[in-house]
Amino acid sequence: MIITSSLGGGKQGDPSLYVDLVDKKMGLLFDCGFNNFSVAQIKKIAFIFVSHTHVDHFIGFDIILRMSLDEPKSLVVYGPPGILQNVRGKLSGYTWNICYNLKLKITVVEIRNGKRISASYYSHRGFQEEDISEGETSSVLVETEDFKVEYAALDHMIPSFGYAFTEKDSYNVNKERLASLGFSPGPWLKELKERARNPLRPDEMIQVQGKWYPIQSLKEQLLEFKKGRKIAYVTDTIFDEITRKKIIQLVREADLFYCESCFLEKDRDKAKISHHLTAREAGILAREAQVKKLILFHISRRYQEIESSLEEARKEFAATE
């Protein structure tokens, strides 16, 4: 998969992270503060993962609602305790009597004490609450054949959820090998790549250009293993022994670790009072979780520049931007 990610509000604006699964024509959004995403990007959003609903993290939901209204699509919103009421509140803030020709379905999944409580809202029925259900959940909220998204409940005086997106491991075709062995590309390559993802029996065969071949041997000759990318998002949490362990477990070995750093160490007392991280703490988390790159965001506007935050984090973890 081609995956890109970008912050909608930059490093000091309202938090929102867009993860674009380019070839799947699908977008995942982590928080929805004010943002500068394009209409095309907003229309592609299939999942929204909300950390908590302080206004700077949720104000942009209305724009997503507005841009999605013309689409025959399904939008799933995950969030902490209270998210059902928050979305209900947004939807009941408007009058829907002329929307019966629209085809938007919004499903909200509230995670509360290890349970998932969900409800759906259909535009053509005026977004009344329907399909209410309840069940158990693990830390994995979404799992498809291409990716999974996990969460951890952190502590911002209220629960604030951190999230990790992980692409599934996959295989690429070595095109030179393919040509040198005399094979022509075709739909069989897609089947080979898919079947190679699962454990194989030695006698499993695949038909290529009219002949049968053992999948295991084609896998070894033609395919190259590609580790799935991991993008983690952590915001608005205190740094203590409990959250430290939870964050490290969630973001371990991420390729990109987006982490808030509202404050500098010199304002540590303010960070503690408001349950936020300092840049140094973000650096410590990145180092301990052995991520590849740390990207700071949600840097307080009290600071005229962001260089001091970057420098402070880099003392703990060099690959910070």
Ligand SMILES: [Zn+2]
């Ligand atoms: Zn907050």
Ligand SMILES: [Zn+2]
């Ligand atoms: Zn915030």
